[in-house]
Amino acid sequence: MPSELTEAIVGMREDEALAIVKRELDAGTDPAAVLEDAKEAMSVLGKRFECGDAFIPELIMGGEIMKGIAAEVAPHLKAATSATTRGSVVIGTVAGDIHDIGKDIVVLMLDVNGYDVHDLGVDVPVEKFVAAIREVQPRIVGLSGLLTLAFDSMKATVDGIAAAGLRDQVKIMVGGAPADAQVQSYTGADGWGNDVGQALRLAEQWTGGGA
Numbered sequence: 001m002p003s004e005l006t007e008a009i010v011g012m013r014e015d016e017a018l019a020i021v022k023r024e025l026d027a028g029t030d031p032a033a034v035l036e037d038a039k040e041a042m043s044v045l046g047k048r049f050e051c052g053d054a055f056i057p058e059l060i061m062g063g064e065i066m067k068g069i070a071a072e073v074a075p076h077l078k079a080a081t082s083a084t085t086r087g088s089v090v091i092g093t094v095a096g097d098i099h100d101i102g103k104d105i106v107v108l109m110l111d112v113n114g115y116d117v118h119d120l121g122v123d124v125p126v127e128k129f130v131a132a133i134r135e136v137q138p139r140i141v142g143l144s145g146l147l148t149l150a151f152d153s154m155k156a157t158v159d160g161i162a163a164a165g166l167r168d169q170v171k172i173m174v175g176g177a178p179a180d181a182q183v184q185s186y187t188g189a190d191g192w193g194n195d196v197g198q199a200l201r202l203a204e205q206w207t208g209g210g211a
Contacts, residue, residue, distance in 0.1 A: 002044075005034065009041035012058065014065045021072050031076040035105055035196065038069050042101040043177040046146045059099070066101050070108055077112040085114055086207045090132045090170075091142035092120030094153035099146035102176055106142065106199045113200060115140075115207075126160035133166050140206055142199070143189065145176045154187040162188075171206040175199055 002010070005024070008017040017038075024034050045062045048054035089110055093103050100122045110117045118136050120128055133141065141161070143154045154174050161167050174189040175198075184192040190206075193199040 002040070003037040005037040006041040006044070009038060009062060009065050009069075010044050012061050012065075014061075014068065017065050018068055018072065021069050025072065025076055031073045032109070032196070034069070034073055035109070038066055039102060039105050039196065042066060046099065046177055050147060063101050066104070070104065074108060074112070077108070085116060086203070087140070088116045088118065088136050088138035089140045089142060089203065090118045090120065090129065090136055090138045091144065092124035092129065092132075093122040093144045093146075094150050094157055095123055095125045096153050097145045097147055097150040098122045099144075099176075102146065102196075103142075103144040105196050106144070106175065109196045109200055110203060113203075115203060126157050129157050130160055130164045130166065133161065133164075133170060138170060140203055141170045141172045143172065143174045143187070145174075146178075148178050150176065151178075151183055151186060154183070154189070158188040171202075173199060173202050 005017060005020045008020055021034055025031060042062055045054055045058055049059055091103060091107060093100055107117050107119050118132060118138065120132055129141065143157055145154060158172055171191070172189040173191045173193060174183055174187050175193045177194055179192045179194045181192060191202045193202060
């Protein structure tokens with residue numbers, strides 16, 4: 001059953017959503033759990049968009065609500081985390097996809113957990129990922145996408161990184177609501193996640209910070 005926060009975001013009730021967030025944080029709710037409820041709302045909106053039941057204005061409004069929630073949650077996350085630098089991460093939403101909500105949550109969580117995150121934004125072409133890998137020399141590359149059409153772009157990006165001779169230097173994760181093991185296999189990535197917890201676990205495994 002959707003949480004109160006999820007329902008408020010899906011219903012585009014911004015003031016109510018922010019009030020719920022403040023109340024939950026004041027009550028000691030895990031800030032990561034608050035973000036997960038918010039992310040679930042964006043997943044619902046994304047699915048509605050793909051089915052033609054929601055449109056660009058709803059996605060934009062949902063994104064604006066999420067930015068406000070992230071601003072409320074971020075200080076609580078930083079206060080609860082005492083992480084040292086664990087390495088660099090390059091992340092972006094792949095070419096053809098302009099959704100950044102899930103990516104932004106992962107960026108926030110990686111940042112507060114001690115990773116040096118380089119966010120390339122949305123609709124990122126293969127060449128930009130390759131250039132960033134050469135410049136930053138990250139340990140991890142994250143490819144994000146909300147729509148199923150992003151799978152081909154993810155595959156093209158992994159192939160492009162390999163063609164540039166950089167594939168062995170990085171671990172690549174694919175992420176987004178529709179991501180699963182089949183998407184990982186199709187794209188040639190090293191791992192996948194469709195929530196921020198999975199992304200963090202992968203990052204920790206690949207940087208020696210987790211089992």
